[in-house]
Amino acid sequence: MIQFSEGTLKKVQEIIARYPEGKQKSALIPVLHLAQQESGGWLDVPVMDYVAGLLQLEPIEVYEVVTFYSMFHTKPVGKYVLEVCQTGPCMLNGSDNIIAYIEEKLNIGPGETTPDGMFTLKTVECLGACGYAPMLQLGKFYKEHLTREKVDALIEECRSGATLAK
Amino acid sequence: MKLLLDKAHIEGIRFFDTYRKNGGYTAVEKALKMSPDEVVEEVKKSGLRGRGGAGFPTGLKWSFLAKPEGIPRHLVCNADESEPGTFKDRYLMEFIPHLLIEGLIVSSYALGSNNTYIYIRGEYAWIPDILEQAIEEARSNGWLGKNIQGSGFDCEIYVHRGAGAYICGEETALLESLEGKRGNPRIKPPFPAVKGAWDRPTVVNNVETLAAVVPIMNMGGAAYGNIGVGKSTGTKLISACGNLNKPGVYEIPFDLSVEEFIFSDEWCGGIPNGKRLKACIPGGSSVPILPASLLLTTSTGEKRLMNYESLSEGGFATGSMLGSGGFIVLDEDQCVVKHTYTLARFYRHESCGQCSPCREGTGWMEKILKNIEDGRGKMSDIDLLWDIQRKIEGNTICPLGDAAAWPVAAAIRHFRDEFEWHVTNPQEALT
Numbered sequence A: 001m002i003q004f005s006e007g008t009l010k011k012v013q014e015i016i017a018r019y020p021e022g023k024q025k026s027a028l029i030p031v032l033h034l035a036q037q038e039s040g041g042w043l044d045v046p047v048m049d050y051v052a053g054l055l056q057l058e059p060i061e062v063y064e065v066v067t068f069y070s071m072f073h074t075k076p077v078g079k080y081v082l083e084v085c086q087t088g089p090c091m092l093n094g095s096d097n098i099i100a101y102i103e104e105k106l107n108i109g110p111g112e113t114t115p116d117g118m119f120t121l122k123t124v125e126c127l128g129a130c131g132y133a134p135m136l137q138l139g140k141f142y143k144e145h146l147t148r149e150k151v152d153a154l155i156e157e158c159r160s161g162a163t164l165a166k
Numbered sequence B: 001m002k003l004l005l006d007k008a009h010i011e012g013i014r015f016f017d018t019y020r021k022n023g024g025y026t027a028v029e030k031a032l033k034m035s036p037d038e039v040v041e042e043v044k045k046s047g048l049r050g051r052g053g054a055g056f057p058t059g060l061k062w063s064f065l066a067k068p069e070g071i072p073r074h075l076v077c078n079a080d081e082s083e084p085g086t087f088k089d090r091y092l093m094e095f096i097p098h099l100l101i102e103g104l105i106v107s108s109y110a111l112g113s114n115n116t117y118i119y120i121r122g123e124y125a126w127i128p129d130i131l132e133q134a135i136e137e138a139r140s141n142g143w144l145g146k147n148i149q150g151s152g153f154d155c156e157i158y159v160h161r162g163a164g165a166y167i168c169g170e171e172t173a174l175l176e177s178l179e180g181k182r183g184n185p186r187i188k189p190p191f192p193a194v195k196g197a198w199d200r201p202t203v204v205n206n207v208e209t210l211a212a213v214v215p216i217m218n219m220g221g222a223a224y225g226n227i228g229v230g231k232s233t234g235t236k237l238i239s240a241c242g243n244l245n246k247p248g249v250y251e252i253p254f255d256l257s258v259e260e261f262i263f264s265d266e267w268c269g270g271i272p273n274g275k276r277l278k279a280c281i282p283g284g285s286s287v288p289i290l291p292a293s294l295l296l297t298t299s300t301g302e303k304r305l306m307n308y309e310s311l312s313e314g315g316f317a318t319g320s321m322l323g324s325g326g327f328i329v330l331d332e333d334q335c336v337v338k339h340t341y342t343l344a345r346f347y348r349h350e351s352c353g354q355c356s357p358c359r360e361g362t363g364w365m366e367k368i369l370k371n372i373e374d375g376r377g378k379m380s381d382i383d384l385l386w387d388i389q390r391k392i393e394g395n396t397i398c399p400l401g402d403a404a405a406w407p408v409a410a411a412i413r414h415f416r417d418e419f420e421w422h423v424t425n426p427q428e429a430l431t
């Protein structure tokens, strides 16, 4: 049985209150962000069904939203998801090399997770950091002006379990 | 002259006290002494055009807002910023958030929106904290909430995060997403001004547009309208990227030449390693790419300037667009075919899939471009690409179809020889 904590349920109520009466469906995407955070970074069917119940929606209304947006994962992901931008402006500044380097270093391809469950590599499209390319997103923050050395340091930081700051 | 970022360098400007001490919230004070219609009138006089890319006159759009009796209206701030090359709104929100909040309060007052929403792309995950802190500060100082500064006007601002979908920057897809649905664009008309969020009259404006309302109020609409060139009034944020010595966000005057913007040390500082300028996409990935010669001078031989009219001079044959101000520079070593391929892949990834020409066409264009790039293309593929993009353009519900078609069309129009070279030199194309 899935059950949000008291604190999270309170947050859900706060979110619902932002929208007009009876339009609690508007809270769906913000609540899914919370749900994904509470469920190890991905949304399993029972979690989506739970969210549907919270917001008085049909489960299908939740599934169709989850599958539309690229930030929601429907399969397990590693503890750290490295989302490297590969669109034009980043490509002009060597994102291909960064992706190849991470592939080589972690021995996984885009979309794959390391056997120890630590890292998932994901290629993504423009994240709005084009002037600070090449870049990747890790959790809440962006890592910009990437070099091989910066990638090394970042992966070390993750492995050592340090809390990641901006 | 800086109107938006003039205070961005001040230490602590992110916080209310510093912002207020430096002249912040005077635009709200001024607006609350006027009637809402008078505020709309000032914005009309300013000539401000939407900074989200389409350049539609903001005051005019505001005057179209329907006002049926007893039905709430909403202002929604479009902070979805996902057009490749564009990162100006992020800069504004991150470094001078109170400018946006102040602009939102004035605009909400003008439009009669008691509940205003900021729809921000989900990946900008740390920015909602900054905005929410600014909102809290504004509220505790009496600039938000009930009866703002004793005016009788109530206003709340909420931050709503998206979850990764470029299409949600299109205003009607944004509204669908705000309602908790997939981001499928609606057919326009009706425009949001008549039927928007929850079927209520809604104005959707870009972050920079709403921030510009602050200097407009402070100096007066007419004074703002006197700055700039022709119908390009005020100033514009440009996010510059690609092969530049100093990429970043700049606030430019509209009479600045493209050449000066790229090469002068005051601006982007030229191209790294002394390389030559090959091409540039001046207004975000969906506007046409231009080769250096057409970029720096118009078809009539004049210096091209960084404004709406000059950048589009010559139409698509020899010009481009100012768009969202995402300025992408390619140096002489870059491959236009490869760059265009990454953009085609982007649009295929971001198509919502409602219209067949866009859903299928973007996929075909991506595949064909990949083949050409990899040295597996045929000469006839170039014509096929041209044919596909033409069949997408104008045949879809929303302009994402056009946005996918134009970069491909412009790349073939101006760099056909490069496509042909890939076909005739498959071996070298791969390396």
Ligand SMILES: NC(=O)C1=CN([C@@H]2O[C@H](COP(=O)(O)OP(=O)(O)OC[C@H]3O[C@@H](n4cnc5c(N)ncnc54)[C@H](O)[C@@H]3O)[C@@H](O)[C@H]2O)C=CC1
Residues within 6 Å of the ligand: B050, B051, B052, B053, B054, B055, B056, B061, B064, B080, B081, B082, B083, B086, B169, B170, B171, B191, B192, B193, B204, B284, B286, B323, B324, B399, B403
């Ligand atoms: N900033 C970014 O990240 C991106 C920006 N864009 C830009 O978006 C542009 C296209 O946007 P659209 O909204 O489709 O353009 P549009 O021309 O349909 O509308 C522009 C604005 O004017 C309003 N409007 C137009 N006619 C109206 C009328 N008769 N009554 C009431 N309101 C009216 C619309 O509601 C909208 O807010 C492109 O030119 C592109 O440059 C595209 C992708 C991303």
Ligand SMILES: Cc1cc2nc3c(=O)[nH]c(=O)nc-3n(C[C@H](O)[C@H](O)[C@H](O)COP(=O)(O)O)c2cc1C
Residues within 6 Å of the ligand: B049, B050, B051, B052, B053, B054, B055, B056, B058, B078, B079, B080, B081, B082, B083, B166, B167, B168, B169, B170, B171, B172, B204, B205, B206, B207, B209, B210, B398, B399, B400, B403
């Ligand atoms: C595919 C697509 C994506 C868009 N993305 C954005 C965006 O991220 N930010 C934005 O302000 N406008 C975006 N727009 C334009 C909006 O539809 C709308 O014109 C704009 O928000 C109106 O605000 P403005 O008048 O202040 O520019 C997009 C349009 C299209 C067709």
Ligand code: SF4
Residues within 6 Å of the ligand: B167, B184, B185, B350, B351, B352, B353, B354, B355, B356, B358, B359, B396, B397, B398, B399, B400, B401
């Ligand atoms: S043009 Fe593309 S993105 Fe726009 S509605 Fe049609 S399929 Fe969706």
Ligand code: FES
Residues within 6 Å of the ligand: A085, A086, A087, A088, A089, A090, A091, A125, A126, A127, A128, A129, A130, A133, A135, B084, B085
């Ligand atoms: S292209 Fe990578 S952040 Fe924009």
